[in-house]
Amino acid sequence: MMLTRAENAFRCMKSPLAERHIFHHLEHRVETHVFLCVLAYHLLVSIEKTLLDKGLHTSWATLRESLKTHQVCTVVLPTDNGAVLRIRRCSTPEENHMKIYNLLDVPEQFIHPKKIYTELKK
CATH class of the missing domain: 1.10.246 (Serum Albumin; Chain A, Domain 1)
Known part of the structure; x- marks a missing residue:
């Protein structure tokens, strides 16, 4: 088995x-x-x-x-000075997600927003 x-x-x-x-x-x-x-x-x-x-x-x-169905999205925004701003956020957990996360002792917002600046390659 x-x-x-x-x-x-x-x-x-x-x-x-x-x-x-x-x-x-x-x-x-x-x-x-x-x-x-x-x-x-x-x-x-x-x-x-x-x-x-x-x-x-x-x-x-x-x-x-x-x-x-619980997903992570990354938004990529170019800035005026040639840098790129990437913001990463998770979707709002549904009730069934929260039940599992609570049983596993996972914090509700385990993916915090991240801001990363990078230079555009020319």
Whole structure:
């Protein structure tokens, strides 16, 4: 049963673009890729376990489906002096988002506005 759960988790973590073969030519890159996959799996299991301990029995696929409507937007504004102002904000979390975030002890505004000035390349 655990193998099936692990396989399902990996299937959910992979996006259609990431389902390709690993074309790393160096051994340490393959090892790094596998390490990151295992690390992501541990994070996934930790999130599921935390929610289960707090009374919410759900799968990663269900969580991902619920949270995919909470998005981050970046507004890019050029200024008169040639710089670029980038403002990044998250959308207002819905009730189902807040339930999950509260159970995971995530602050309501975990993505604070960021202002970054960069020079335009001429």
